[in-house]
Amino acid sequence: MLMIQRHGVPLEANGLSATQNLLARPDTAPILVIGAPTGAGKTFGFQKLIENTGCIVLFIVPTQALARNICESLEKARLYAKQWDSEQTRAAVERGASTWTERLFSLTVEARQRGGMIVATLEAFHGITLGYPGKSRTDFDVQDVLTNVDWLVFDEAHLLNERAMGFMALWATLVGFRRQHFNGRTRLALLSATHSAWVDFLVRRDENNLISLPPEWVDYQTETIVDLPATAEAPPGVRPMHGEVSVELHQGEIREWALELVPALLARHRRVLLVYDSLAEFGLDEPLLLKVAQAAGLQRKQMFVVNSQDKQIGETAGSARIPAGWEIPDQSRLIIGTSAVEVGMNLAHATALVTDEGFNAAALLQRIGRAARGDLPGEVHVVCDARRKTPHIHRLERLSGTCSIGAVVEHLKSPSLIPFNIGRARLLGSAYLDMLARQNRHLSKGLDAMLTEIEQREGQRPLSGRSLLGLARREVEQFRGRLSSSLRRWLEAIDEQLRDLRGFTPTVKVRFRDTPVIQCSLDFVSRRLPIPDDYDHDVLVYRRPRDQCLKKRAEPFSVPVIAPFGQDAIRDVWSEADLQEKYRLLVCNHRDGNRKELQNVVRFATASGLVPRAPVKAANVEQSGSIVAYSNPV
Structure with a gap:
């Protein structure tokens, strides 16, 4: 049997730990990677920083529950806190207000008056990067973040995976360059008790890598932890x-x-x-x-x-x-x-x-x-x-x-706590930036100018301009023939996949006996539930409680997909990994899979791990995969 020793964190004279005090120092690197076990007080450090300095923190979290808990903690301390998530979106829509106008006001007016914390889900914050406010006629963009926020913080950063590498590389570059060379206001912090290998991926100086941030832009801070005797009183401090x-x-x-x-x-x-x-x-x-x-x-x-x-x-x-x-x-x-x-x-x-x-x-x-x-x-x-x-x-x-x-x-660790595929991270990171060039042209144009200046100053661009998806896109643009429409539809579906940083699966509305309607993963319904007893408009209706409907064992299911050469269905799927492998084989084995003029299309489709799903019309499936579906993506 294993016994994990009792442990604690040393405190300095002001009652805070060394890492918590580090946040108040103005001379840190632009990007801080902070590692500390659960319970070390990583979030509390930023709360104390707001109390002591009146700064503005934009805190990115993976779940609405965590956002709610952090906001409640700050409000109890009588500090300003505001949530940006789908709940805030729904409340704004019910009032007839603009989601993005409210978010801009909370950042540039309310938080600016006395400091505080904006707590946002990843999807809500990502909307700024994608240019969604502008599409809603709200003048709110990346520049507003960089001029108003003192700390941009990603909590539970280990949950970010290869799909998010282009997004993280973008923000690390924006923050690092502005802070290092122009004394920019914003710094970036990555918090986790169990950091993934992707953090090291950010600072590799490798010409074959997507990202190569200058090492002086990044500091690593691991909280000091001391072992304590099992029964005695903890020592002072x-x-x-x-x-x-x-x-x-x-x-x-x-x-x-x-x-x-x-x-x-x-x-x-x-x-x-x-x-x-x-x-x-x-x-x-x-x-x-x-x-x-x-x-x-x-x-x-x-x-x-x-x-x-x-x-x-x-x-x-x-x-x-x-x-x-x-x-x-x-x-x-x-x-x-x-x-x-x-x-x-x-x-x-x-x-x-x-x-x-x-x-x-x-x-x-x-x-x-x-x-x-x-x-x-x-x-x-x-x-x-x-x-x-x-x-x-x-x-x-x-x-x-x-x-x-x-x-x-x-x-x-073996070698990391979470599996991380460097090759896939490079591929998807460059593909994300390729997508962003079309999704948010204004941001992309400014980024290109900044990258050129960084290359002149540092001798190397921090973000590679090479993109396999870009090469595939050029092949599609130049292609003439019967596959043209299928190829263009596939590219559109890939862009939609890249806008989803976490890889949500589609959801469907379900009602069990004596329950309100809930949103369930379509894969869960396909693998573990039988054919519904009835349909009520767009809701799958079961006349028994959930435990009496569930299959004792998961069953394989069929997934309609969008491939470069047309829509198809992949049968007998057991898992996401199984779906990716069968999609790869579908593309490789297609009669057009060896066409030389589409070699980069095939390379990207088979190596990226992205599997665009075809829309499912039955029961009004929500393709975006959000837990609670709204017309607004965030």
Whole structure:
């Protein structure tokens, strides 16, 4: 069994850590990469900076729940906070107001008056880069960010993947150049407890790389963490972050171990966290979990569920009707969730965790970091599949005895906590910039001028102008023949894919028995639900609770796709990786796949991993894949 040692963060004379104090120094590099375990106070550092200096922070987060939690924390401290997300969009539309006009006013007027924080989802902030405000006749662009914001912060930066590299390279270049050479106002911070390898990708000086930022533009700051004895008082000047945590591996299925472990854990702990990798598996187990909790003496109101479906309606869509949402009530003793709990959740007093293995090492570490926050001891039980152990589980098995949190993190790297494909990052990054040249011509023109000046000053352009998608586009423009319209449609679909930084799948409206309508992933519906009992306009209607509708095992499904040579359907798809591979084979094996005049089209289509989906007309599928669909993209 592994024991993660109790640990804390040293504080300086003003009660803040070295990293928190670093934020107030004007002489840092333009770009700060900040690494610290969960509970180290990365977000709190910016809150104190606002209190002390009245600065403006634009804080980018992956979820609405995290945005809401941060805003509430700042408001309790009587600081200005404003959310930019789909909820704000919906409220503005209901008032007959302009989303972008409100956002511009909050940044340039309200925050400017006394400092504060704008907390935005990635999609909301990305809309500025894509030029959406101008299309809504609002004079709000990248320049407004760079002249009004002191810190542009990406929280949980490890969640960004290869699709976002062009976007991140763009902002790193804009901020770095202006700050380094013209004393620009804005600095960029990347925060995470489990940084991905893409951060190092930003500063590689390699002529074959998409990005080659000058090294002096980037500083790395890792929070100092000290190990503490398990029982003694923490020494003066050290704030405990986590108590001692035991980690034990179990082989089998999480439902089996939940039956055995949860009652005993509830008897020993005030609050227990149960985390599934699969929402469908939780859905099947929902009635069983209610019985387990009730047998342990819990009432239904002492349970709480966190996942992307049930949070929309305030309770689970299955027969157990367990309370659900994002805001966990104090009375909740058994919290059941999916990967949604990994970021943005207030899990105070959760000192026991039973969890599936997670999709990668970073996800598992984030879950472990949710248990035993502060100075409370805890226990973690990780359930893994004995038949198909993932690499990070194999590495975890080799750890035993007492280890520091730093040693655990280093051991789980192989070579990084999250898989990262450098070749794909180069390809998609350059493709993103190629798309942006057409999407936001004004920004692209200014960027070209800036890159030329950087090359003159630094001797190397920080962003490569080479783009395989650009070469493919020229082939399509020059092509004449029966494939012309299919090729142009494919290019349009690729641009749409590149505008989506996270790769959302389409969603569809579903209603189970006695529930409001919820948005579900189309892939979830295709793999785990039968043909609906009825259709109500654009809603799939099921006359039974969700747990009674779900298939016991996932089934392959068919995906209509847009390929360079026309629309097609890929059958028997099991996963996103399976879809990408079958799409690659579809293009390679097509009778036109070896045409020399379209060689770059084929190269991009087969190497990028992007799979444009054809519109699905049934049940009014929302192609953008947003959790809550609106006509406005953000």
